[in-house]
Amino acid sequence: MTADNTPDAAASAVPGEQDAPGRVVLLTTSHRVAPGLLSWPAWQLLHGADLVVCADTDHPQLPYLREAGVTARHAAPGAGQLVEECAGGRTVVVLLTGEGDRRLTDGLAALAGSGRVRMPDLELLPGSYDLPGARLLDLVQVMDRVRRECPWTSQQTHRGLAKYLIEEAYELVEAIEDGDREELREELGDVLLQVVFHARIAQEGTGEEGDEPFTIDDVAGGLVGKLIHRHPHVFGDATAETAEDVHAHWNRTKAIEKQRTSVTDGVPVGQPALALAAKLASRVRGSGLRVPLPAGEGVGYRLLALAASAEEAGTDPESALRAAARAYRDAIRAAESATDGTATVEE
Template sequence: MNDVDATAPGRLVLLTTSHRVAPGQLSWPAWQTLREADQVLCADPEHPQLPYLREAGVQVELGAPSGRDLVDATAGGRTVVYLPPGGGAGDPAVTDELARLGGSGRVAMPDLELLPGSYDLPGARLLDLVQVMDRIRAECPWSSVRTHEDLAKYGIEEMYELVEAIEEGDREAIREELGDVLLQVVFHAAIAEGDPEEPFGIDDVAAVLVAKLVHRHPHIFGDETAETAEEVRANWIRLKGVEKARASVTDGIPPASPALALAAKLAGRARDAGIAVPPAPQHFTPTDEHSLGDHLLAEAAAADAAGLDPEAALRHAARRYRTTIQSTESLQDTP
C-alpha cells in the first residue's frame, strides 16, 4: 500500500466492468490502480471479478458502503477503489449520494474517477440477444413450443419487410427490420440447440459462416488475387461449387423461390456457365428499370385479363428451363 500523505486530497475510483467481457480481463490501468490502491471495497460477495482479484493478490474488503463511507475512507490522501454490485456500470445509490455531497459545499471531496475496467467489443450486444432469447425460449409459453416449420413463414415475411425498408430508404426502418431478421436467426438457433438428435447452437452457426467467408475470400485470407468485382464473383461461384460438390449450376437455387427471382437466377447461372439463355423478345428491349417494370406490369395485367396466373406461368417456364439447363450439362459431360 502507498504511504499516507495527510495533506494530499484523497482519490476515489469507481471501477466499472462489462458483463459481456470475461471476468479477469481487465485493462492495464484498472490492474495498476487495484494494485496501488490503499483500500479496495466491494459491495457484492458474488462479484464476478472477486476470484480473479484474489488470485492476483489484491486484497478486497466486502461491505455495502454509502457514498459518505467512501468519502471518509479516502481521508488523509488515501486511494480507495470501489467495485459496484454485480460488476455492472455503476451503483446509482452511491453515485447519487456522492453528487449530493459534492454539491453541498460542506464536505471536502476526494478526487473522483470513473475507471472502466473493461470495454464492450464490437458485437458485444449480440451476447445480450442470445441470453434474452434463451430466457424467452425457456419461459414463454408460445416461444418455448415453436419449431423451425412454425417460423419459416416469418423469416420470409421479415426479409420482404427489410427489402421494402431498403427500397424506401428509411434508415430507422432498415435498422429495425435487420433486427427482426436477426431475431429469426437467433430463434432458429435456440430451437436447434434443443434438438435431441442433432443439436447445434448460435456459436455453431457463426463458426460455419466464418469458415465459409474466409474460404470464399482467398484474395483476402489466402494467396489468390482478385482486383475486380467480377473476379471476386467468379471466385465465389467456383469455390461455392467445389464446396457443395454440385453436379449442376442449378443446384442450390430453391425451386420454391418467387417465379421472377427463380427465372433470373437460373438465367444468371446459365450465362456464367456458357449455356444459352432464353432469347429476348423482339418486340421489347429493356433500357432501364422503369421501362422493364412497366413491361412486366403490363404482361401481368394481360395475363390476368386472359384468366391466367402470371406467377404460376413463369414458375412453370422457369422449371422447364431448369430441365433444359440440366440436359445441356449432361450432353456437355458426355464423352
C-alpha cells in the same frame, strides 16, 4: 460501513480537517468479457489502492482479484463514508456491479454540490470494454431464457416459424427501399432474431426434424469458415481485380463445395417468379453457357425475357417492379384523396 449519502455524514471532512482529499475511483467491468481480463491500468489501480470495496459478494471479478493478491472489502459505502475513507490522500476503489450504482453516484454529486465538503478526486475507470459484437452474447442468453420460460416460444418449431422469417425479410427489404435508417436497424434485429431462434431450437435436437443438435456457435463457426474459404483474395494468395472476379470465384467455389452438377442447383424455385427468372439468367451468364430463352406465347415468356434482359443490364427486376408497384400505390392513394376516399374495394 453503513450506507448514508447525506452531506452531514461527511461533516468531519470539512476543509482543514484533512491533509489531502484523496481519490475515489469507480471501476466498471463488462459482464460480456471473461472475468479477470481487466485492462493494465485497472490492475495497476487495484494493486496500488489503499482500499478496494465491492457490494456484491458474488461479483465475478472477486476470485481473480484474490488470485492476484488484491483484497476487496465487502461493503456498500455511502458517499459520506467514501469521502471519509479518502482522508489523508488515500485512494479508494469501488468495484461496481452491473450497470453501476446510481445511489452512490447521486450521493457523491450531492456532496460535491453542497460546497460544505472538501471532495476527493472522483474518477470513472472502465476496467474492461465490450468487443464489437459483444451484445450478441446478451441476445443468446435472453433467447435461451425466453425459449425455456415463454409458453408460446417454447412450443415453436422450424416449420412453424418459417413464415415469420419470410415476413421479416420482406419488411427488411421495404426498410432498405424506403431509406429509413431507424426502421432498417429494427428490421435487421427482427431478422437476426429469427436466426437465433432457429439455432436455439436446433440446439435441442428435437422436434419434427429429429436431427442432430447444433448451436448458434456452430452456425457462426460455419459462416466464418465459409467466408474465409470463399475470399482467398482477402485471406489467401489469390487475386481479384473486380467485383466480377469475386463473384465468379464465389460461384466456382460453391459448385465444388456443394458438388453441383448443374448451374441451376441451389436456386430455390419457391422464390418470387421475377427473382427466380433473374437468378437463372445470372447463373447462365456467369457460367458462360449459351442457352436461348424458351419461345412461347403468353405473358409468362414475355416477363421471362424482360427479367433476363434486366438482369444482364444490372437491374434487379424484382426490385424494379416493386418500385413501380409502390409508385402505383401512391397514385391510387392520391386518387382516393381526390375523391374524398369514396372509392369501393372489389376483389
